[in-house]
Amino acid sequence: MMIVLAQQIKGDGELASHMHDHDNGTYSVRIRIPWAGTTVIRVKNAAKIENTCLRLRTMDTYGTSVFSMKNVWGIGGKFLYKNENDFTMCLPSEMMVNHTRVCNYTSINDGLPWFCAHPRPKELSCEHIQSFNAGSFDGVVKANNPLKVYVPSVEYINAVANIEAPANTHDLYIEKPLCKQMQKRLTWENITNNINGFWMNNTWNLLNCKSYIEHQNNTYRGCLKGNYMYFLGDSTARQYAEFFVNVVLETRPEINLRRFGDNNTYHWRKTFSKFGINVNYLKHAMPFTNPVVPIHDITSVYTELQMLSRSSVPGEKFMFLFAYHAHFQSFPISVFRDRTRRLVKNIRAFLTLKPKALFFVKGPNYCFDDTHWFDNTLTMVYIEILQQAFESLHDRVVYLYTWSLNVEHETRNIHPGPVTLQNQIRHFKAYVC
Numbered sequence: 001m002m003i004v005l006a007q008q009i010k011g012d013g014e015l016a017s018h019m020h021d022h023d024n025g026t027y028s029v030r031i032r033i034p035w036a037g038t039t040v041i042r043v044k045n046a047a048k049i050e051n052t053c054l055r056l057r058t059m060d061t062y063g064t065s066v067f068s069m070k071n072v073w074g075i076g077g078k079f080l081y082k083n084e085n086d087f088t089m090c091l092p093s094e095m096m097v098n099h100t101r102v103c104n105y106t107s108i109n110d111g112l113p114w115f116c117a118h119p120r121p122k123e124l125s126c127e128h129i130q131s132f133n134a135g136s137f138d139g140v141v142k143a144n145n146p147l148k149v150y151v152p153s154v155e156y157i158n159a160v161a162n163i164e165a166p167a168n169t170h171d172l173y174i175e176k177p178l179c180k181q182m183q184k185r186l187t188w189e190n191i192t193n194n195i196n197g198f199w200m201n202n203t204w205n206l207l208n209c210k211s212y213i214e215h216q217n218n219t220y221r222g223c224l225k226g227n228y229m230y231f232l233g234d235s236t237a238r239q240y241a242e243f244f245v246n247v248v249l250e251t252r253p254e255i256n257l258r259r260f261g262d263n264n265t266y267h268w269r270k271t272f273s274k275f276g277i278n279v280n281y282l283k284h285a286m287p288f289t290n291p292v293v294p295i296h297d298i299t300s301v302y303t304e305l306q307m308l309s310r311s312s313v314p315g316e317k318f319m320f321l322f323a324y325h326a327h328f329q330s331f332p333i334s335v336f337r338d339r340t341r342r343l344v345k346n347i348r349a350f351l352t353l354k355p356k357a358l359f360f361v362k363g364p365n366y367c368f369d370d371t372h373w374f375d376n377t378l379t380m381v382y383i384e385i386l387q388q389a390f391e392s393l394h395d396r397v398v399y400l401y402t403w404s405l406n407v408e409h410e411t412r413n414i415h416p417g418p419v420t421l422q423n424q425i426r427h428f429k430a431y432v433c
């Protein structure tokens with residue numbers, strides 16, 4: 001996957017775009033630069049096809065791509081009884097390498113497939129599960145070195161070009177609708193092969209709509225008063241929730257929502273309320289990565305939506321943001337597709353009962369971190385799945401495109417830094433305020 005990055009020399013302008021692969025060893029790109037003057041053009045290989053293929057082969061062989069990593073770790077089950085303990089691999093399927101017996105934990109995962117290899121000591125059984133943990137699998141399978149990904153998996157092409165961008169004569173600055181007034185369907189257009197904005201004057205500028213909203217607490221408080229905000233899914237959804245809980249609601253001491261609830265249950269089950277705004281964060285069901293994940297009170301976002309659809313809160317007061325990405329990337333693509341289809345089904349049912357509720361789907365982040373299983377080509381496949389699965393809801397759900405901004409700021413970790421996150425939040429609220 002080749003990406004071109006344009007950077008303004010006298011200014012902070014940045015623009016990123018995909019390159020077109022002609023399938024003959026050549027690539028081309030056409031971009032419209034929204035500034036005048038000297039611009040440096042760089043090219044980055046954001047994902048090597050060899051690595052993507054190795055990850056997919058490892059998924060087929062072991063049920064997970066973690067064995068393509070240099071240091072193999074993933075989600076496992078911790079078993080404990082008296083003086084015996086064990087740690088075994090867990091997957092959303094019954095495929096367990098080097099194990100003939102499997103423990104089925106689908107019933108405690110809110111009905112979603114979840115299995116762990118049976119513990120090896122004869123004193124331990126499936127009933128002795130204590131938690132789901134992120135841990136090392138180096139001793140489970142000795143994967144051959146040819147199955148290991150090449151690092152660095154993301155790197156620059158050495159060639160650099162300088163061009164003189166002409167004065168603005170194109171349509172980047174044509175009259176655009178306010179984001180909050182634009183058709184939701186337009187947020188889904190060309191999300192698999194297009195850019196949705198550029199960085200200039202210390203601000204993320206959207207191409208298909210405009211917003212005058214200021215990234216200020218008082219602005220958000222006035223806009224969100226009386227609303228119930230639910231952030232559901234992975235840790236990038238948690239970042240949004242923590243911003244609204246700790247910054248907008250001024251919660252002190254600050255809350256780390258990565259922690260688990262009272263009595264070490266899966267969810268906090270706490271609504272943070274202040275200034276007439278109510279904020280909740282709920283994790284998606286397993287697979288969810290954390291040092292220690294409680295086995296109690298795991299629910300899926302589907303059950304949560306069903307319960308909230310019967311709430312006495314009016315639909316126009318509900319605001320939902322969903323984020324699925326990183327926790328699924330090491331597993332077969334079918335797992336992500338199944339979860340997405342279920343999400344679409346449940347959102348449609350919710351909107352039947354509360355048609356004025358606002359729904360947002362946050363797109364996957366671009367990132368590069370050679371120590372993890374993230375692959376930017378697979379991320380683009382996820383974006384395609386989202387677009388296809390949500391086709392019937394394009395008029396009812398807003399797609400939050402975060403790819404371009406993360407590319408331009410060259411986000412290394414799956415969690416964007418403060419400046420990138422602030423502009424993601426501003427982008428999100430542009431469709432509301």
